Amino acid sequence: MKTRILALAMIMGLTGQVASAGQCGFAYCWGAVAIGQGGVWGWAHSHYSEQSAINALQNECGGNCDNLHTFYNSCGAIAEGSSGNWGFGEGATRAHAEYTAKAYCATYGGGCEIRAWACSP
Numbered sequence: 001m002k003t004r005i006l007a008l009a010m011i012m013g014l015t016g017q018v019a020s021a022g023q024c025g026f027a028y029c030w031g032a033v034a035i036g037q038g039g040v041w042g043w044a045h046s047h048y049s050e051q052s053a054i055n056a057l058q059n060e061c062g063g064n065c066d067n068l069h070t071f072y073n074s075c076g077a078i079a080e081g082s083s084g085n086w087g088f089g090e091g092a093t094r095a096h097a098e099y100t101a102k103a104y105c106a107t108y109g110g111g112c113e114i115r116a117w118a119c120s121p
Contacts, residue, residue, distance in 0.1 A: 023121045028072040031120035032057040033088070034065035035080050041065065043118040053120075075119035077101040082111025094119055 023029065024046035030053040031045040042060035047053035050070050058065060069076060069088040077097040080086045085108035089100025098114050105112035 029120035030070060030072045031074075031076055031118045032068060032070045033076045033078040033116040033118055034061060034068035035078055035086060035115050036061055036065040036067065038064070041078070041080075041115040043116040045118040045120040047120070071120065073121055075117065075121070077114055077117035079105040079112045080115045081105050081109045081113075083109040085109035085112070087112065 026048045030047040030050045031043070032053040033043045034057055035041045040061050042057045042065055044053045044056035044060065047056060050072070053070055054068065057068065067078065067086055069078060071090045074090050074092060075094045075097040077089045077094070077100070078086060079098070079101040085105055087101045087104025087106070087108070089097045089102070089104060091097040091100055094117055098117060101114060102112045
């Protein structure tokens with residue numbers, strides 16, 4: 001019993017929350033967002049593995065997305081600015097992920113707009 005409590009305390013300390021199965025039915029519900037040259041963008045959510053999310057995303061982008069970011073059990077967003085600047089954000093909600101993506105994008109230039117977002121809670 002003492003070992004279980006210690007293991008739970010370690011999990012909570014590393015992640016800030018108790019690890020649990022994601023709402024999509026997998027322990028880790030993977031998602032991905034990306035943009036690429038020529039205005040291509042894509043998103044994927046609720047995948048059982050990071051590679052599965054990447055494959056689905058690249059399929060949607062026709063293999064042309066080069067600024068790709070993955071996340072699990074959360075939301076992700078990617079913003080692109082008017083001069084090619086971009087930023088990625090991750091958070092517990094879509095709004096938080098979008099806010100963070102726009103903020104990072106804005107540190108490199110203006111005109112930042114969300115191009116893709118997805119949630120895999």
